[in-house]
Amino acid sequence: MSVRHTLLGALVFAGLAACVPLLPLWLISLITIAMSSGLVVSGLIILWRAGLVPFGQALFFATGAYTVALAGLWLKISDAVVLVILAIVAAALVAAFAGLLLARYREIFFAMLSLALSMILYGLLVKSEALGSTDGINVAQATFFGMKPRGAAYTIAVFWLSLVLVFLAWLSVTAYLGSVAGQMAGAIRDNEIRVEYLGISVTRLIHLKLTIAAALAGAGGALAALSISHVDPQMAYWTTSGGFVFVTILAGAVSVPAAFIGALIFEVIRSIAVAVLPGGWQMILGTVLLVTILFVPNGLGSLIMRKRIAGQGGSK
Protein backbone atom coordinates (compact mmCIF):
# COMPACT_ATOMS: atom_id res chain seq x y z
CA MET A 1 0.00 0.00 0.00
CA SER A 2 1.44 3.35 -1.00
CA VAL A 3 2.04 6.26 1.34
CA ARG A 4 -0.58 8.20 -0.61
CA HIS A 5 -3.23 5.59 0.12
CA THR A 6 -2.32 5.55 3.80
CA LEU A 7 -2.55 9.32 4.03
CA LEU A 8 -5.85 9.30 2.17
CA GLY A 9 -7.15 6.68 4.59
CA ALA A 10 -5.93 8.66 7.56
CA LEU A 11 -7.74 11.72 6.22
CA VAL A 12 -10.98 9.77 5.79
CA PHE A 13 -10.75 8.50 9.36
CA ALA A 14 -9.89 11.93 10.75
CA GLY A 15 -12.84 13.36 8.84
CA LEU A 16 -15.16 10.69 10.25
CA ALA A 17 -13.86 11.32 13.76
CA ALA A 18 -14.34 15.06 13.39
CA CYS A 19 -17.89 14.97 12.05
CA VAL A 20 -19.12 12.85 14.97
CA PRO A 21 -20.88 15.71 16.82
CA LEU A 22 -23.01 16.25 13.72
CA LEU A 23 -24.32 12.68 13.64
CA PRO A 24 -27.29 11.42 15.64
CA LEU A 25 -26.36 8.99 18.43
CA TRP A 26 -28.23 6.02 16.95
CA LEU A 27 -26.23 6.36 13.76
CA ILE A 28 -22.96 6.45 15.71
CA SER A 29 -23.94 3.26 17.53
CA LEU A 30 -24.94 1.62 14.27
CA ILE A 31 -21.62 2.50 12.63
CA THR A 32 -19.73 1.25 15.70
CA ILE A 33 -21.49 -2.12 15.53
CA ALA A 34 -20.90 -2.26 11.77
CA MET A 35 -17.20 -1.62 12.37
CA SER A 36 -17.04 -4.35 14.99
CA SER A 37 -18.37 -6.89 12.50
CA GLY A 38 -16.20 -5.32 9.80
CA LEU A 39 -13.18 -6.23 11.92
CA VAL A 40 -14.32 -9.87 12.03
CA VAL A 41 -14.97 -9.87 8.30
CA SER A 42 -11.54 -8.44 7.47
CA GLY A 43 -10.18 -11.51 9.27
CA LEU A 44 -12.48 -13.74 7.24
CA ILE A 45 -11.05 -12.24 4.07
CA ILE A 46 -7.60 -13.52 5.03
CA LEU A 47 -8.99 -17.04 5.37
CA TRP A 48 -11.30 -16.72 2.38
CA ARG A 49 -8.40 -16.01 0.06
CA ALA A 50 -6.89 -19.34 1.06
CA GLY A 51 -10.21 -21.02 0.24
CA LEU A 52 -11.23 -21.42 3.88
CA VAL A 53 -14.65 -20.37 5.12
CA PRO A 54 -15.10 -20.73 8.86
CA PHE A 55 -18.71 -21.15 9.96
CA GLY A 56 -17.65 -20.69 13.55
CA GLN A 57 -15.85 -17.37 13.67
CA ALA A 58 -18.31 -16.40 16.40
CA LEU A 59 -16.12 -18.54 18.67
CA PHE A 60 -13.43 -15.84 18.61
CA PHE A 61 -15.91 -12.99 18.47
CA ALA A 62 -17.57 -14.25 21.64
CA THR A 63 -14.21 -14.96 23.25
CA GLY A 64 -13.29 -11.31 22.74
CA ALA A 65 -16.62 -10.05 24.02
CA TYR A 66 -16.65 -12.29 27.10
CA THR A 67 -13.01 -11.43 27.87
CA VAL A 68 -14.03 -7.78 28.11
CA ALA A 69 -17.04 -8.59 30.27
CA LEU A 70 -15.17 -10.95 32.61
CA ALA A 71 -12.04 -8.82 32.90
CA GLY A 72 -14.30 -6.00 34.05
CA LEU A 73 -16.26 -8.23 36.42
CA TRP A 74 -13.52 -10.34 37.95
CA LEU A 75 -10.31 -8.31 37.54
CA LYS A 76 -11.95 -4.87 37.82
CA ILE A 77 -10.11 -3.69 34.71
CA SER A 78 -11.95 -0.76 33.22
CA ASP A 79 -9.57 0.84 30.75
CA ALA A 80 -10.97 0.35 27.24
CA VAL A 81 -7.60 -0.02 25.54
CA VAL A 82 -6.39 -2.63 28.04
CA LEU A 83 -9.68 -4.50 27.66
CA VAL A 84 -9.40 -4.57 23.88
CA ILE A 85 -5.80 -5.81 24.03
CA LEU A 86 -6.80 -8.52 26.51
CA ALA A 87 -9.64 -9.58 24.19
CA ILE A 88 -7.31 -9.76 21.19
CA VAL A 89 -4.78 -11.83 23.12
CA ALA A 90 -7.46 -14.17 24.47
CA ALA A 91 -9.01 -14.76 21.04
CA ALA A 92 -5.59 -15.32 19.47
CA LEU A 93 -4.69 -17.82 22.21
CA VAL A 94 -7.92 -19.74 21.67
CA ALA A 95 -7.15 -19.81 17.94
CA ALA A 96 -3.56 -20.90 18.52
CA PHE A 97 -4.96 -23.85 20.48
CA ALA A 98 -7.95 -24.63 18.25
CA GLY A 99 -5.70 -24.25 15.23
CA LEU A 100 -3.79 -27.37 16.23
CA LEU A 101 -6.88 -29.26 15.14
CA LEU A 102 -8.50 -26.86 12.67
CA ALA A 103 -5.45 -26.16 10.53
CA ARG A 104 -5.46 -29.79 9.35
CA TYR A 105 -8.83 -29.41 7.64
CA ARG A 106 -9.97 -27.82 4.42
CA GLU A 107 -13.19 -26.95 2.65
CA ILE A 108 -16.40 -28.25 4.18
CA PHE A 109 -14.67 -30.01 7.05
CA PHE A 110 -12.91 -26.84 8.07
CA ALA A 111 -16.16 -24.91 7.90
CA MET A 112 -18.12 -27.41 9.95
CA LEU A 113 -15.42 -28.20 12.47
CA SER A 114 -15.02 -24.53 13.28
CA LEU A 115 -18.80 -24.45 13.62
CA ALA A 116 -18.66 -27.35 16.07
CA LEU A 117 -15.96 -25.62 18.14
CA SER A 118 -18.04 -22.46 18.37
CA MET A 119 -21.01 -24.57 19.46
CA ILE A 120 -18.88 -26.03 22.26
CA LEU A 121 -18.34 -22.51 23.57
CA TYR A 122 -22.04 -21.76 23.12
CA GLY A 123 -22.93 -24.89 25.09
CA LEU A 124 -20.57 -23.90 27.89
CA LEU A 125 -21.84 -20.33 28.06
CA VAL A 126 -25.51 -21.31 28.09
CA LYS A 127 -25.08 -23.85 30.85
CA SER A 128 -22.67 -22.09 33.16
CA GLU A 129 -24.11 -19.83 35.84
CA ALA A 130 -20.76 -18.14 36.52
CA LEU A 131 -20.68 -16.92 32.92
CA GLY A 132 -24.18 -15.53 33.08
CA SER A 133 -25.98 -18.46 31.42
CA THR A 134 -28.55 -17.48 28.77
CA ASP A 135 -28.99 -13.97 30.20
CA GLY A 136 -25.38 -13.03 29.59
CA ILE A 137 -23.48 -10.44 31.57
CA ASN A 138 -23.71 -6.68 31.67
CA VAL A 139 -20.48 -4.93 30.80
CA ALA A 140 -19.53 -2.01 33.03
CA GLN A 141 -18.87 1.18 31.08
CA ALA A 142 -15.16 1.43 30.38
CA THR A 143 -12.81 4.30 31.08
CA PHE A 144 -10.54 5.91 28.51
CA PHE A 145 -7.06 6.82 29.82
CA GLY A 146 -8.51 7.64 33.22
CA MET A 147 -11.42 9.64 31.83
CA LYS A 148 -14.94 8.44 32.47
CA PRO A 149 -17.21 9.68 29.69
CA ARG A 150 -20.86 8.83 30.32
CA GLY A 151 -24.05 9.03 28.28
CA ALA A 152 -23.61 10.44 24.80
CA ALA A 153 -19.92 11.08 25.42
CA TYR A 154 -19.40 7.35 26.07
CA THR A 155 -20.96 6.39 22.74
CA ILE A 156 -18.69 8.85 20.98
CA ALA A 157 -15.62 7.62 22.88
CA VAL A 158 -16.31 4.02 21.84
CA PHE A 159 -16.82 5.24 18.30
CA TRP A 160 -13.42 6.93 18.30
CA LEU A 161 -11.85 3.80 19.73
CA SER A 162 -13.44 1.76 16.95
CA LEU A 163 -12.13 4.18 14.32
CA VAL A 164 -8.60 3.73 15.66
CA LEU A 165 -8.98 -0.05 15.71
CA VAL A 166 -10.37 -0.15 12.19
CA PHE A 167 -7.58 2.08 10.93
CA LEU A 168 -4.94 -0.18 12.49
CA ALA A 169 -6.71 -3.29 11.19
CA TRP A 170 -6.90 -1.82 7.71
CA LEU A 171 -3.16 -1.06 7.67
CA SER A 172 -2.10 -4.40 9.09
CA VAL A 173 -4.46 -6.62 7.10
CA THR A 174 -3.59 -4.89 3.84
CA ALA A 175 0.10 -5.23 4.71
CA TYR A 176 -0.39 -8.93 5.51
CA LEU A 177 -2.32 -9.61 2.32
CA GLY A 178 0.53 -8.04 0.36
CA SER A 179 3.24 -9.98 2.20
CA VAL A 180 4.65 -13.29 0.98
CA ALA A 181 2.64 -15.23 3.59
CA GLY A 182 -0.50 -13.39 2.54
CA GLN A 183 0.16 -13.88 -1.17
CA MET A 184 0.56 -17.62 -0.64
CA ALA A 185 -3.20 -17.77 0.03
CA GLY A 186 -4.09 -17.99 -3.64
CA ALA A 187 -1.53 -20.72 -4.18
CA ILE A 188 -2.90 -22.70 -1.21
CA ARG A 189 -6.37 -22.36 -2.63
CA ASP A 190 -5.30 -23.56 -6.06
CA ASN A 191 -2.91 -26.33 -5.16
CA GLU A 192 -1.67 -27.09 -1.73
CA ILE A 193 0.76 -29.83 -2.61
CA ARG A 194 2.74 -27.61 -4.95
CA VAL A 195 3.02 -25.02 -2.19
CA GLU A 196 4.51 -27.70 0.02
CA TYR A 197 6.97 -28.63 -2.72
CA LEU A 198 8.18 -25.04 -2.49
CA GLY A 199 9.26 -25.88 1.04
CA ILE A 200 6.43 -24.06 2.80
CA SER A 201 4.34 -25.70 5.50
CA VAL A 202 0.72 -25.10 4.52
CA THR A 203 -0.55 -26.23 7.90
CA ARG A 204 1.60 -23.70 9.73
CA LEU A 205 0.62 -20.96 7.31
CA ILE A 206 -3.07 -21.69 7.84
CA HIS A 207 -2.52 -21.85 11.58
CA LEU A 208 -1.06 -18.35 11.36
CA LYS A 209 -3.94 -17.08 9.22
CA LEU A 210 -6.40 -18.53 11.71
CA THR A 211 -4.68 -16.79 14.59
CA ILE A 212 -4.64 -13.43 12.82
CA ALA A 213 -8.30 -13.77 11.83
CA ALA A 214 -9.15 -14.73 15.41
CA ALA A 215 -7.31 -11.72 16.82
CA LEU A 216 -9.35 -9.48 14.53
CA ALA A 217 -12.56 -11.27 15.56
CA GLY A 218 -11.56 -10.82 19.21
CA ALA A 219 -11.13 -7.09 18.64
CA GLY A 220 -14.55 -7.01 16.98
CA GLY A 221 -16.10 -8.84 19.91
CA ALA A 222 -14.48 -6.48 22.40
CA LEU A 223 -15.82 -3.50 20.50
CA ALA A 224 -19.31 -4.98 20.36
CA ALA A 225 -19.23 -5.68 24.11
CA LEU A 226 -18.11 -2.13 24.90
CA SER A 227 -20.65 -0.61 22.55
CA ILE A 228 -23.69 -2.68 23.60
CA SER A 229 -22.56 -2.92 27.25
CA HIS A 230 -23.85 -6.48 27.34
CA VAL A 231 -22.67 -9.91 26.24
CA ASP A 232 -24.78 -13.03 25.82
CA PRO A 233 -24.30 -16.58 24.45
CA GLN A 234 -26.02 -15.58 21.20
CA MET A 235 -22.66 -14.04 20.29
CA ALA A 236 -21.20 -17.55 20.04
CA TYR A 237 -24.18 -19.03 18.20
CA TRP A 238 -23.78 -20.27 14.66
CA THR A 239 -26.21 -17.70 13.25
CA THR A 240 -23.76 -15.00 14.36
CA SER A 241 -21.01 -16.76 12.41
CA GLY A 242 -23.42 -17.05 9.50
CA GLY A 243 -23.87 -13.28 9.58
CA PHE A 244 -20.12 -12.74 9.23
CA VAL A 245 -19.88 -15.15 6.31
CA PHE A 246 -22.88 -13.39 4.81
CA VAL A 247 -21.13 -10.02 4.92
CA THR A 248 -18.01 -11.55 3.38
CA ILE A 249 -20.07 -12.88 0.48
CA LEU A 250 -21.89 -9.60 0.13
CA ALA A 251 -18.69 -7.57 0.08
CA GLY A 252 -16.52 -10.07 -1.76
CA ALA A 253 -13.01 -10.78 -0.55
CA VAL A 254 -11.53 -8.00 -2.66
CA SER A 255 -10.27 -5.54 -0.07
CA VAL A 256 -10.51 -4.48 3.53
CA PRO A 257 -12.55 -1.31 2.89
CA ALA A 258 -15.09 -3.48 1.05
CA ALA A 259 -15.48 -5.52 4.24
CA PHE A 260 -16.40 -2.45 6.24
CA ILE A 261 -18.76 -1.10 3.62
CA GLY A 262 -20.36 -4.55 3.41
CA ALA A 263 -20.75 -4.63 7.18
CA LEU A 264 -22.33 -1.19 7.13
CA ILE A 265 -24.81 -2.19 4.41
CA PHE A 266 -25.61 -5.32 6.42
CA GLU A 267 -26.37 -3.30 9.57
CA VAL A 268 -28.51 -0.83 7.63
CA ILE A 269 -30.51 -3.62 5.96
CA ARG A 270 -30.96 -5.22 9.36
CA SER A 271 -32.16 -2.00 10.98
CA ILE A 272 -34.64 -1.37 8.20
CA ALA A 273 -35.79 -4.99 8.11
CA VAL A 274 -36.38 -5.07 11.86
CA ALA A 275 -38.38 -1.87 11.68
CA VAL A 276 -40.43 -2.65 8.58
CA LEU A 277 -40.77 -6.44 8.61
CA PRO A 278 -40.02 -7.69 12.13
CA GLY A 279 -40.68 -11.36 11.31
CA GLY A 280 -39.05 -11.32 7.91
CA TRP A 281 -35.43 -10.63 8.79
CA GLN A 282 -34.12 -14.10 7.98
CA MET A 283 -36.10 -14.21 4.77
CA ILE A 284 -34.59 -10.94 3.58
CA LEU A 285 -31.14 -12.10 4.62
CA GLY A 286 -31.55 -15.40 2.80
CA THR A 287 -32.91 -13.77 -0.34
CA VAL A 288 -30.10 -11.22 -0.53
CA LEU A 289 -27.56 -14.00 0.04
CA LEU A 290 -29.12 -16.18 -2.65
CA VAL A 291 -29.33 -13.38 -5.18
CA THR A 292 -25.74 -12.34 -4.45
CA ILE A 293 -24.40 -15.87 -4.93
CA LEU A 294 -26.40 -16.54 -8.07
CA PHE A 295 -25.90 -13.22 -9.82
CA VAL A 296 -22.88 -11.47 -8.26
CA PRO A 297 -20.74 -14.44 -7.24
CA ASN A 298 -17.69 -12.34 -6.39
CA GLY A 299 -19.51 -9.91 -4.13
CA LEU A 300 -20.61 -6.32 -4.51
CA GLY A 301 -16.99 -5.20 -4.28
CA SER A 302 -16.33 -6.99 -7.58
CA LEU A 303 -18.84 -4.75 -9.35
CA ILE A 304 -16.75 -1.71 -8.53
CA MET A 305 -13.55 -3.51 -9.47
CA ARG A 306 -15.03 -4.63 -12.77
CA LYS A 307 -16.12 -1.11 -13.57
CA ARG A 308 -12.68 0.22 -12.74
CA ILE A 309 -11.02 -2.35 -14.98
CA ALA A 310 -13.51 -1.59 -17.75
CA GLY A 311 -12.76 2.12 -17.33
CA GLN A 312 -9.03 1.52 -17.63
CA GLY A 313 -9.61 -0.53 -20.77
CA GLY A 314 -11.55 2.32 -22.32
CA SER A 315 -8.88 4.94 -21.72
CA LYS A 316 -6.17 3.04 -23.55
Place this chain on the structure above:
Amino acid sequence: MITAIAIVTDGLVYAAWLFVVAIGLSLIFGVMKILNVAHGAFYAFGAYISATAIGLYFDRGWPAAGGYVAIGASAIATGLIMGYVLERVFLRRVYGKDEVVVVLVTYALFLILEDVLILIWGAEGKAAYQPYSEAGSIDIGGLAVSLYDIGLVIFAALLAIAAIFAIKKTTFGRLLTAVIYDRETASAFGVDVSRVYTLTFLLGAVLGALGGAITAPKISVSPGLGVEVIVLAFAVVAIGGMGSIEGALLGALIVGLFRACAVHLAPNLELFAIYAVMALVLVFRPHGLFSPALARKI
Protein backbone atom coordinates in the same frame (compact mmCIF):
# COMPACT_ATOMS: atom_id res chain seq x y z
CA MET B 1 -28.74 -49.48 38.25
CA ILE B 2 -31.81 -47.53 37.31
CA THR B 3 -29.54 -44.73 36.08
CA ALA B 4 -27.67 -47.19 33.90
CA ILE B 5 -30.92 -48.45 32.36
CA ALA B 6 -32.07 -44.88 31.86
CA ILE B 7 -28.80 -43.95 30.16
CA VAL B 8 -28.99 -46.92 27.80
CA THR B 9 -32.65 -46.46 26.87
CA ASP B 10 -32.37 -42.67 26.52
CA GLY B 11 -29.17 -43.07 24.58
CA LEU B 12 -30.70 -45.58 22.19
CA VAL B 13 -33.83 -43.52 21.61
CA TYR B 14 -31.77 -40.41 20.99
CA ALA B 15 -29.43 -42.35 18.72
CA ALA B 16 -32.41 -43.67 16.73
CA TRP B 17 -33.66 -40.14 16.19
CA LEU B 18 -30.19 -38.88 15.28
CA PHE B 19 -29.69 -41.72 12.82
CA VAL B 20 -32.92 -40.98 10.94
CA VAL B 21 -31.98 -37.31 10.69
CA ALA B 22 -28.30 -37.85 9.89
CA ILE B 23 -28.64 -40.57 7.26
CA GLY B 24 -30.36 -38.20 4.83
CA LEU B 25 -27.65 -35.59 5.32
CA SER B 26 -24.94 -38.20 4.90
CA LEU B 27 -26.52 -39.62 1.76
CA ILE B 28 -26.79 -36.24 0.05
CA PHE B 29 -23.24 -35.38 1.01
CA GLY B 30 -21.85 -38.72 -0.11
CA VAL B 31 -23.45 -38.65 -3.52
CA MET B 32 -23.70 -34.97 -4.38
CA LYS B 33 -20.86 -33.59 -2.21
CA ILE B 34 -23.34 -31.03 -0.93
CA LEU B 35 -23.57 -30.26 2.75
CA ASN B 36 -27.26 -29.53 2.81
CA VAL B 37 -28.03 -26.99 5.54
CA ALA B 38 -31.62 -26.92 4.27
CA HIS B 39 -31.90 -30.39 5.77
CA GLY B 40 -32.88 -28.57 8.97
CA ALA B 41 -35.77 -27.03 7.04
CA PHE B 42 -36.92 -30.44 5.77
CA TYR B 43 -36.89 -31.58 9.36
CA ALA B 44 -38.85 -28.57 10.62
CA PHE B 45 -41.43 -28.75 7.84
CA GLY B 46 -41.79 -32.48 8.40
CA ALA B 47 -42.48 -31.85 12.08
CA TYR B 48 -45.02 -29.10 11.42
CA ILE B 49 -46.90 -30.89 8.69
CA SER B 50 -47.01 -34.11 10.65
CA ALA B 51 -48.24 -32.20 13.73
CA THR B 52 -50.96 -30.61 11.60
CA ALA B 53 -51.89 -33.95 10.04
CA ILE B 54 -52.03 -35.61 13.46
CA GLY B 55 -54.21 -32.80 14.75
CA LEU B 56 -56.67 -33.12 11.84
CA TYR B 57 -56.71 -36.91 12.09
CA PHE B 58 -57.31 -37.21 15.82
CA ASP B 59 -59.86 -34.37 15.87
CA ARG B 60 -62.11 -36.61 13.80
CA GLY B 61 -61.82 -39.37 16.39
CA TRP B 62 -60.55 -41.97 13.92
CA PRO B 63 -58.68 -45.03 15.28
CA ALA B 64 -55.23 -44.29 16.70
CA ALA B 65 -53.37 -46.76 14.50
CA GLY B 66 -54.04 -44.65 11.40
CA GLY B 67 -52.30 -41.73 13.10
CA TYR B 68 -48.96 -43.41 12.52
CA VAL B 69 -49.77 -43.76 8.83
CA ALA B 70 -50.62 -40.05 8.80
CA ILE B 71 -47.17 -39.28 10.20
CA GLY B 72 -45.41 -41.30 7.53
CA ALA B 73 -47.55 -40.11 4.62
CA SER B 74 -47.27 -36.44 5.55
CA ALA B 75 -43.49 -36.72 5.89
CA ILE B 76 -43.05 -38.43 2.53
CA ALA B 77 -45.25 -35.88 0.76
CA THR B 78 -43.37 -32.98 2.40
CA GLY B 79 -39.97 -34.36 1.53
CA LEU B 80 -40.88 -35.08 -2.08
CA ILE B 81 -42.37 -31.67 -2.77
CA MET B 82 -39.70 -29.62 -1.00
CA GLY B 83 -36.85 -31.72 -2.30
CA TYR B 84 -38.07 -31.45 -5.87
CA VAL B 85 -38.56 -27.69 -5.80
CA LEU B 86 -35.23 -26.98 -4.08
CA GLU B 87 -33.23 -29.25 -6.35
CA ARG B 88 -34.83 -28.14 -9.60
CA VAL B 89 -35.07 -24.42 -8.95
CA PHE B 90 -31.95 -23.65 -6.94
CA LEU B 91 -29.35 -26.40 -6.64
CA ARG B 92 -29.25 -27.15 -10.37
CA ARG B 93 -27.81 -23.69 -10.89
CA VAL B 94 -24.84 -24.18 -8.62
CA TYR B 95 -23.72 -27.75 -9.36
CA GLY B 96 -20.02 -27.79 -10.02
CA LYS B 97 -19.30 -24.64 -8.04
CA ASP B 98 -17.19 -24.54 -4.89
CA GLU B 99 -18.53 -26.80 -2.15
CA VAL B 100 -18.61 -23.85 0.19
CA VAL B 101 -20.69 -21.78 -2.23
CA VAL B 102 -23.24 -24.57 -2.46
CA VAL B 103 -23.38 -24.76 1.34
CA LEU B 104 -24.12 -21.06 1.41
CA VAL B 105 -26.95 -21.51 -1.09
CA THR B 106 -28.52 -24.17 1.13
CA TYR B 107 -27.91 -21.91 4.14
CA ALA B 108 -29.76 -19.08 2.39
CA LEU B 109 -32.64 -21.45 1.55
CA PHE B 110 -32.71 -22.58 5.16
CA LEU B 111 -32.99 -18.98 6.41
CA ILE B 112 -35.83 -18.24 4.00
CA LEU B 113 -37.71 -21.45 4.82
CA GLU B 114 -37.44 -20.78 8.57
CA ASP B 115 -39.42 -17.57 8.10
CA VAL B 116 -41.85 -19.20 5.70
CA LEU B 117 -42.55 -21.68 8.46
CA ILE B 118 -43.50 -18.88 10.84
CA LEU B 119 -45.62 -17.25 8.14
CA ILE B 120 -47.60 -20.45 7.66
CA TRP B 121 -47.92 -21.72 11.22
CA GLY B 122 -47.31 -18.64 13.34
CA ALA B 123 -44.86 -18.26 16.17
CA GLU B 124 -46.73 -20.36 18.75
CA GLY B 125 -45.87 -23.95 19.46
CA LYS B 126 -47.99 -26.83 18.20
CA ALA B 127 -48.65 -29.97 20.17
CA ALA B 128 -49.41 -33.37 18.60
CA TYR B 129 -48.92 -35.69 21.54
CA GLN B 130 -51.68 -38.20 20.71
CA PRO B 131 -49.59 -40.85 18.94
CA TYR B 132 -47.13 -40.73 21.81
CA SER B 133 -49.69 -41.04 24.59
CA GLU B 134 -51.78 -43.60 22.68
CA ALA B 135 -48.77 -45.90 22.39
CA GLY B 136 -48.58 -46.52 26.14
CA SER B 137 -45.50 -47.73 27.95
CA ILE B 138 -43.89 -50.81 29.40
CA ASP B 139 -41.78 -51.37 32.48
CA ILE B 140 -38.06 -52.13 32.00
CA GLY B 141 -36.21 -52.74 35.28
CA GLY B 142 -38.47 -50.36 37.16
CA LEU B 143 -38.37 -47.68 34.50
CA ALA B 144 -41.42 -46.77 32.40
CA VAL B 145 -40.35 -46.69 28.76
CA SER B 146 -42.77 -45.45 26.12
CA LEU B 147 -43.65 -47.94 23.41
CA TYR B 148 -43.46 -45.08 20.94
CA ASP B 149 -39.77 -44.69 21.79
CA ILE B 150 -39.19 -48.41 21.43
CA GLY B 151 -40.95 -48.22 18.08
CA LEU B 152 -38.53 -45.45 17.06
CA VAL B 153 -35.54 -47.60 17.89
CA ILE B 154 -36.96 -50.51 15.90
CA PHE B 155 -37.79 -48.20 13.01
CA ALA B 156 -34.26 -46.79 12.95
CA ALA B 157 -32.78 -50.29 13.06
CA LEU B 158 -34.96 -51.40 10.15
CA LEU B 159 -34.05 -48.26 8.25
CA ALA B 160 -30.35 -48.97 8.77
CA ILE B 161 -30.71 -52.54 7.54
CA ALA B 162 -32.80 -51.44 4.55
CA ALA B 163 -30.33 -48.69 3.64
CA ILE B 164 -27.29 -50.95 3.83
CA PHE B 165 -29.11 -53.65 1.84
CA ALA B 166 -30.24 -51.11 -0.77
CA ILE B 167 -26.75 -49.69 -1.22
CA LYS B 168 -25.03 -53.07 -1.46
CA LYS B 169 -27.57 -55.18 -3.35
CA THR B 170 -29.89 -53.13 -5.53
CA THR B 171 -29.12 -51.63 -8.92
CA PHE B 172 -29.84 -48.11 -7.77
CA GLY B 173 -27.58 -48.65 -4.76
CA ARG B 174 -24.74 -49.80 -6.97
CA LEU B 175 -25.22 -46.83 -9.28
CA LEU B 176 -25.06 -44.63 -6.19
CA THR B 177 -21.82 -46.25 -5.09
CA ALA B 178 -20.36 -45.67 -8.53
CA VAL B 179 -21.33 -41.99 -8.44
CA ILE B 180 -20.00 -41.62 -4.89
CA TYR B 181 -16.57 -42.92 -5.87
CA ASP B 182 -16.20 -41.18 -9.19
CA ARG B 183 -18.87 -39.07 -10.74
CA GLU B 184 -17.12 -38.54 -14.04
CA THR B 185 -16.26 -42.16 -14.66
CA ALA B 186 -19.78 -43.20 -13.72
CA SER B 187 -21.12 -40.66 -16.16
CA ALA B 188 -18.77 -41.93 -18.88
CA PHE B 189 -20.14 -45.44 -18.36
CA GLY B 190 -23.65 -44.22 -19.06
CA VAL B 191 -24.96 -43.59 -15.57
CA ASP B 192 -27.48 -40.76 -15.71
CA VAL B 193 -25.79 -38.74 -12.97
CA SER B 194 -28.30 -35.94 -13.15
CA ARG B 195 -31.16 -38.36 -12.44
CA VAL B 196 -29.19 -40.00 -9.63
CA TYR B 197 -28.69 -36.56 -8.08
CA THR B 198 -32.38 -35.73 -8.23
CA LEU B 199 -33.39 -39.09 -6.74
CA THR B 200 -30.76 -38.84 -4.02
CA PHE B 201 -31.86 -35.38 -3.06
CA LEU B 202 -35.51 -36.45 -2.94
CA LEU B 203 -34.60 -39.45 -0.80
CA GLY B 204 -32.54 -37.27 1.54
CA ALA B 205 -35.34 -34.74 1.80
CA VAL B 206 -37.89 -37.46 2.62
CA LEU B 207 -35.60 -38.83 5.33
CA GLY B 208 -35.13 -35.34 6.78
CA ALA B 209 -38.88 -34.72 6.84
CA LEU B 210 -39.44 -38.17 8.32
CA GLY B 211 -37.01 -37.34 11.12
CA GLY B 212 -39.10 -34.28 11.94
CA ALA B 213 -42.40 -36.11 11.60
CA ILE B 214 -41.53 -38.88 14.04
CA THR B 215 -40.27 -36.33 16.55
CA ALA B 216 -43.38 -34.14 16.38
CA PRO B 217 -45.46 -36.22 18.85
CA LYS B 218 -42.65 -36.09 21.42
CA ILE B 219 -42.11 -32.36 21.58
CA SER B 220 -43.90 -29.06 21.36
CA VAL B 221 -43.31 -28.19 17.71
CA SER B 222 -42.09 -24.59 17.71
CA PRO B 223 -40.04 -22.27 15.48
CA GLY B 224 -36.29 -22.75 15.47
CA LEU B 225 -36.32 -26.51 15.89
CA GLY B 226 -34.48 -27.00 12.62
CA VAL B 227 -31.42 -25.05 13.70
CA GLU B 228 -30.11 -27.39 16.34
CA VAL B 229 -30.83 -30.47 14.26
CA ILE B 230 -28.56 -29.54 11.40
CA VAL B 231 -25.57 -28.96 13.67
CA LEU B 232 -26.20 -32.19 15.59
CA ALA B 233 -26.68 -34.20 12.42
CA PHE B 234 -23.45 -32.81 11.11
CA ALA B 235 -21.64 -33.88 14.27
CA VAL B 236 -22.98 -37.41 13.81
CA VAL B 237 -21.99 -37.54 10.17
CA ALA B 238 -18.55 -36.09 10.84
CA ILE B 239 -17.88 -38.71 13.53
CA GLY B 240 -19.03 -41.54 11.32
CA GLY B 241 -17.48 -40.33 8.09
CA MET B 242 -19.34 -38.31 5.47
CA GLY B 243 -21.38 -40.43 3.10
CA SER B 244 -21.18 -43.69 5.03
CA ILE B 245 -24.38 -45.36 6.29
CA GLU B 246 -22.52 -47.54 8.79
CA GLY B 247 -20.70 -44.42 9.91
CA ALA B 248 -23.94 -42.54 10.49
CA LEU B 249 -25.21 -45.48 12.54
CA LEU B 250 -22.10 -45.67 14.69
CA GLY B 251 -21.91 -41.88 14.98
CA ALA B 252 -25.53 -41.73 16.13
CA LEU B 253 -24.90 -44.42 18.74
CA ILE B 254 -21.78 -42.70 20.07
CA VAL B 255 -23.40 -39.27 20.26
CA GLY B 256 -26.63 -40.70 21.67
CA LEU B 257 -24.94 -42.61 24.47
CA PHE B 258 -22.51 -39.80 25.32
CA ARG B 259 -25.33 -37.32 25.49
CA ALA B 260 -27.40 -39.63 27.67
CA CYS B 261 -24.43 -40.07 30.02
CA ALA B 262 -23.99 -36.31 30.19
CA VAL B 263 -27.69 -35.67 30.76
CA HIS B 264 -27.92 -38.14 33.64
CA LEU B 265 -24.52 -37.66 35.25
CA ALA B 266 -23.55 -34.05 34.50
CA PRO B 267 -26.51 -32.15 33.05
CA ASN B 268 -24.53 -28.95 32.58
CA LEU B 269 -22.26 -30.57 30.04
CA GLU B 270 -24.90 -31.82 27.60
CA LEU B 271 -24.04 -29.75 24.53
CA PHE B 272 -20.39 -29.69 25.43
CA ALA B 273 -20.20 -33.50 25.60
CA ILE B 274 -21.57 -33.95 22.08
CA TYR B 275 -19.11 -31.66 20.38
CA ALA B 276 -16.23 -32.66 22.61
CA VAL B 277 -16.64 -36.29 21.57
CA MET B 278 -16.76 -35.16 17.97
CA ALA B 279 -13.56 -33.15 18.33
CA LEU B 280 -11.94 -36.12 20.07
CA VAL B 281 -12.84 -38.54 17.28
CA LEU B 282 -11.60 -36.09 14.67
CA VAL B 283 -8.24 -35.66 16.39
CA PHE B 284 -7.54 -39.35 15.75
CA ARG B 285 -9.57 -39.94 12.59
CA PRO B 286 -9.64 -36.60 10.76
CA HIS B 287 -12.34 -37.64 8.33
CA GLY B 288 -14.48 -39.79 10.57
CA LEU B 289 -14.48 -43.42 11.60
CA PHE B 290 -15.72 -44.94 8.34
CA SER B 291 -14.15 -42.65 5.79
CA PRO B 292 -12.25 -44.23 2.92
CA ALA B 293 -8.63 -43.19 2.40
CA LEU B 294 -8.52 -40.15 0.14
CA ALA B 295 -5.90 -39.37 -2.43
CA ARG B 296 -4.69 -35.77 -2.31
CA LYS B 297 -5.23 -33.83 -5.47
CA ILE B 298 -2.05 -32.86 -7.25
